[in-house]
Amino acid sequence: MFKNVIVRRPGKSLVEGITSAPELGKPDYELALKQHDAYIEALKSCGVEVTVLEALEEYPDSCFVEDTAVLTKKCAIISNPGALTRRGESALMVDTIKKFYNEDQIEYITSPGTLEGGDVMMVGNHFYVGLSARTNEEGFRQFKEALAKYGHTSSLVPLEEVLHLKTGVNYIENNNMLVSGEFIEKEDFKSFNKILVPENEAYGANCIWVNGTVIVPEGYPTVEKGVREAGYKVIIVDTSEYRKLDGGLSCLSLRF
Ligand code: CIR
Secondary structure (H helix, E strand, O other), rough: HHHHHEEOOHHHHHHOOOOOOHOOOOOHHHHHHHHHHHHHHHOOOOOEEEEEEOOOOOOOOOOOOOEEEEOOOOEEEEEEEOOHHHHOHHHHHHHOOOOOHHHEEEEEOOOOOOOOHHHHHOOOOEEEEEEEOOOOOOHHHHHHHHOOOOOOEEEEEOOOOOOHHHHHHHEOOOEEEEHHHHHHHOOHHOEEEEEOOHHHHHHOOOEEEEOOHHHHHHEOHHHHHHHHHHEEEEEEEHHHHHHOOOOOOOOHEEOO
């Protein structure tokens, strides 16, 4: 179960965030704020305490807090984003993280290692890590070593198509996993009960489990149906403005 969630308000500079899909247009800032409000409400209704950090105008992508750290029951690992325009975001999370973890429970990924939290998927005590344009082998090596001190295991999953691991695969507990594209046939995930996400709903693979409820993005009916059939309560949240920057539901929070 999660007790806490950290989010960061998007700044007006959000419109300058990194995107691989400029054809979707720039995010509408006012709408993005409303969607962020609804996201926070959805999280609160799942029984977590939400810490809302102020916007950081100098970092357009800083509302995607998931990439700045990996928080487990036993430790916090401060990441080192592979995207240079995002690298400073992690250090700016440390003070907040220190409110929840002791100094000796906090580990740091350092250059030349890079790692973004969007590449890390927690399945119980095991952490799958995407080898991506943002997370490199040295970042994984440091991460694995740090996690091992706390009894956590990890393994590397090379990515071919997507930005982050969790862009395409998300664990929603009880052995259930949402899988799209390149992850459908991956050996690493063969023992899970897979909920298949069709290509035209690929973005919908990024759902989050919060204390028995699954938050699903608006507009992905096959995903919603699959999640409901797996027995979960569902909350739908519109993330259209974040999608324009390759961001989804998981990217917008740290859940621990
Ligand atoms: C980026 O490219 O870094 C942001 N525009 C999107 C980050 C999405 N984060 C995530 O998947 N965890």
